[in-house]
Structures are given as C-alpha cells and as structure tokens.
Amino acid sequence: MGEKITKKVSIMCFHDELCQVFNALMTALSLLREGSKVTIFFGSRGVNAIHKEKVKELKCMPDASKEAGEAVMKKMEEMELPSVEDMFIMLIAEGASVLACPLNTSLFEMTPSDLVDGVKIADPAKYYKEVVIQADMNLTF
Numbered sequence: 001m002g003e004k005i006t007k008k009v010s011i012m013c014f015h016d017e018l019c020q021v022f023n024a025l026m027t028a029l030s031l032l033r034e035g036s037k038v039t040i041f042f043g044s045r046g047v048n049a050i051h052k053e054k055v056k057e058l059k060c061m062p063d064a065s066k067e068a069g070e071a072v073m074k075k076m077e078e079m080e081l082p083s084v085e086d087m088f089i090m091l092i093a094e095g096a097s098v099l100a101c102p103l104n105t106s107l108f109e110m111t112p113s114d115l116v117d118g119v120k121i122a123d124p125a126k127y128y129k130e131v132v133i134q135a136d137m138n139l140t141f
Contacts, residue, residue: 006035007136013040015049015141018084019072024141025087028124031137032096040091040129041122046141047108050100050119055084085116087122092118099127 002092009031013024048054061069099122100115112121
C-alpha cells in the first residue's frame, strides 16, 4: 500500500453550480483522506453552497438545457454519489476547515446561523496569511 502524502491544501469555491461545488468537495475529501490538511473557502456566489437551505437548490449546468442538467443529475443518482450536504458532514467530521467569506455572506444577507453546521466565518487576513500563502496547493473552483 502506498504512503500517504501530507500537504497543506487551500480550496476556494466561488460558484454555486452543483457540478463545480461537487468537484470542489470531492477533491477536498479525497485530499483530506490522503492525510492532507484541507481548508475550503467559499466566496462570491459560492456562499450559496454553504447556506442550509440554498444548498438543497443547487442546479447542475443551469446554462445548459433543462434536459442536459436533469440527465447529469440522474447519472449522479445512479452512481450513488454522496449529496453535497453529506459531503459537508464528512468533511467537517473528518477535520477539514470550511470557511465562509464575510463580505459575501453579508452581501447575500446571510448570518452564521444560516450556514451549514460547522462552517465558520473567515477572518480574511488570517486566512490569506495562514492558509493560502502557506499552502502547498491552492485550488480554485
């Protein structure tokens, strides 16, 4: 069995399109399970993905035809992939840090109680200094 490679990973998600959010979370979960220290930051429209109610309404490929989006959703169900909500539970339980941009939560009129359990409001200066600059990998979705 291969040895785990530990890295400090910063993942930024600025989208609320389901496939982008799913890819960000699946990447985070995979890296976390390989021993990396993972911080996921949600900014811009990405804050909708960490809203307790809005996360349930994320659309797959909203710029494509309704049929195309529904076909991808059906395929995801057939593959028995975890839901975004379940991935948040796994990530937080397994030690990932999930942060919300204070500017964007304010712009979208969200309070900390609106956020998925375990999500914290970021201190931007601390986040950039202690996470982004020190990360071995910075990934953006």
